[in-house]
Amino acid sequence: MLAPLSYKCPSMKCPSCAHLLDAPADRCPQCKFSLSRMDMKFGLVPAHSRFLTDRSGTLALEDMEQLRGMLRLFQKKFPQALFSILITELEAGMSVAEYAFWLANRAKFGGVDKALADNFNLLLAIDLAGNTAALTVGYGLEPYIQESDLQDVLDELARAMRGQDLATGLRACIEFLTQRLRVLSATARSVPTHAVLPA
Amino acid sequence: MQRIALYSFLLLLLPVSGTRAQDAIATPTPSAPLFEERPFGPRPLETPTPMRKIKEPDKPIPVGWIIGGAAIIALGAAIFLWGSARQWHSSNLFDRQYRFPRPTKVAVRFGAKRCGGHMASVRLGRSKTKNS
Numbered sequence: 001m002l003a004p005l006s007y008k009c010p011s012m013k014c015p016s017c018a019h020l021l022d023a024p025a026d027r028c029p030q031c032k033f034s035l036s037r038m039d040m041k042f043g044l045v046p047a048h049s050r051f052l053t054d055r056s057g058t059l060a061l062e063d064m065e066q067l068r069g070m071l072r073l074f075q076k077k078f079p080q081a082l083f084s085i086l087i088t089e090l091e092a093g094m095s096v097a098e099y100a101f102w103l104a105n106r107a108k109f110g111g112v113d114k115a116l117a118d119n120f121n122l123l124l125a126i127d128l129a130g131n132t133a134a135l136t137v138g139y140g141l142e143p144y145i146q147e148s149d150l151q152d153v154l155d156e157l158a159r160a161m162r163g164q165d166l167a168t169g170l171r172a173c174i175e176f177l178t179q180r181l182r183v184l185s186a187t188a189r190s191v192p193t194h195a196v197l198p199a
Numbered sequence: 200m201q202r203i204a205l206y207s208f209l210l211l212l213l214p215v216s217g218t219r220a221q222d223a224i225a226t227p228t229p230s231a232p233l234f235e236e237r238p239f240g241p242r243p244l245e246t247p248t249p250m251r252k253i254k255e256p257d258k259p260i261p262v263g264w265i266i267g268g269a270a271i272i273a274l275g276a277a278i279f280l281w282g283s284a285r286q287w288h289s290s291n292l293f294d295r296q297y298r299f300p301r302p303t304k305v306a307v308r309f310g311a312k313r314c315g316g317h318m319a320s321v322r323l324g325r326s327k328t329k330n331s
Contacts, residue, residue, distance in 0.1 A: 012308060015316035024306040024315075035310045073290070078297050097320045104314035115312040117302045123314070126323075136318035139305040150319035158323050169323075175289070185297035 013147075015101040015136075038102035041094075045106050048086055055088040056128050063167035070174045078181060080120040081141065084109040085170065089129035100125035100134035114138070124157075124173070126166075133157060144188045145181075153177045 012021040014028040027034035046055060051071035052064060059067070067085070074083050086107075090099060104123045114121065119138030126133040135150045156176040161169030308315040 012306060012315065012317075014309075015318060021308065024308050026308075026310050028309070033309060077291055077295065080298055097316075097318060100318060100320075101309075101311070101314060101316045105311045116307070117305050119313045120299060121313070131323045132320060133323055134318050134320040136314055136316065138314050139307075139317075140302060141299065142305070142315065142317045143302050144299050145317075147317065147319050150317075151321070154319050154321035158321050161323055182297055185299055188299045 015097045016095065033098070035102065035105055038098055039106070042099065042102050045103070046086075046088070048084075048103075048107050048109065050082070050109055051084060053084075053086045053088075055086070058087060058128060058166055060167070067167065067170055067174070070171065074174060074178055077178065078120075078185070081181070082110045082121045083124070083174070083177065084121065085124045085126070087126045087128060087166070090127040092129070094127075094130075096125055096127040096130060096132040097134045097136075099127070100136045104136050104138070114140075116140075122177070128166075144184050149180055149184065153180065 012024070013019065014021065014031060014033050016033040017028060017031040019028055019030040021028070027037075047053075051068045052059075054064060071083055071085070075081065084107075086103060088099075090096060100123055103125060104121070107123075109123070110121060117140050120140035121138045122135065122141070123137075124133065124135045133154055135154050137145055137150070153173055153176055157169045157173035160172035306315065
């Protein structure tokens, strides 16, 4: 049986100003946001590792090992997707959403450079200086994961971090995302695989 | 002089007679044996056959205890099952894999080839949706 035709790709928004885009654009018509502008803003790609990078030095060594193990297991379950986490302290005035977008496009977390529809990767960027976090996905996952799903994952992170530490929050976040993606993977088989652009 | 000779003679005779008396006293006399030899010992009395115990009626276990025990067992089993299920899910015991179909079209944005900025953000400490 065919899936309902009303399925659409998620609405497109500018990561910087959240302006709604009617069609794909090289830059945001409102704030002129683009990847090349972010290159100028953030400069060189920071040193990072495949699964977990803590540039702030907040996490204990054993927590990092445990979290890396969880992320490895995540990739075993979802072989297409690589979930990477980067913890940093951005300078004042820098947006974690812009940083996550730029990093997801410029950093090489996976061994193979996956682009466009083949990119099912996820990136969680946490800015401890600004106390903010952003979760972004590659083009491949866009038709299946709504922004509300991503928001739920981040809310779980914030909720778990409220009473506990960062490591506890990250563990809860990984578990929650795993559960959510498992459900979304089951429903993804019943929807068309092409992303229909909004009219 | 004669007296002296007599006393001397008597003195010489005395130890001889004393030794003889001692010899007579030291001679062992046979006595009755201390233990009477009995190769098989005294015959013990026969052990009486034990009487069968009369079974006393068991004390009934209070109903509250039974209910409490059952509740504890049920709770323990539930916790065990919950833990097992959680472990099963988290450790991916059977190497189950989940996949997403590859989209045939993508809406490329902002000159980015991997990620078009489909995201959510949050302020840690209090939840907030940036892109809404």
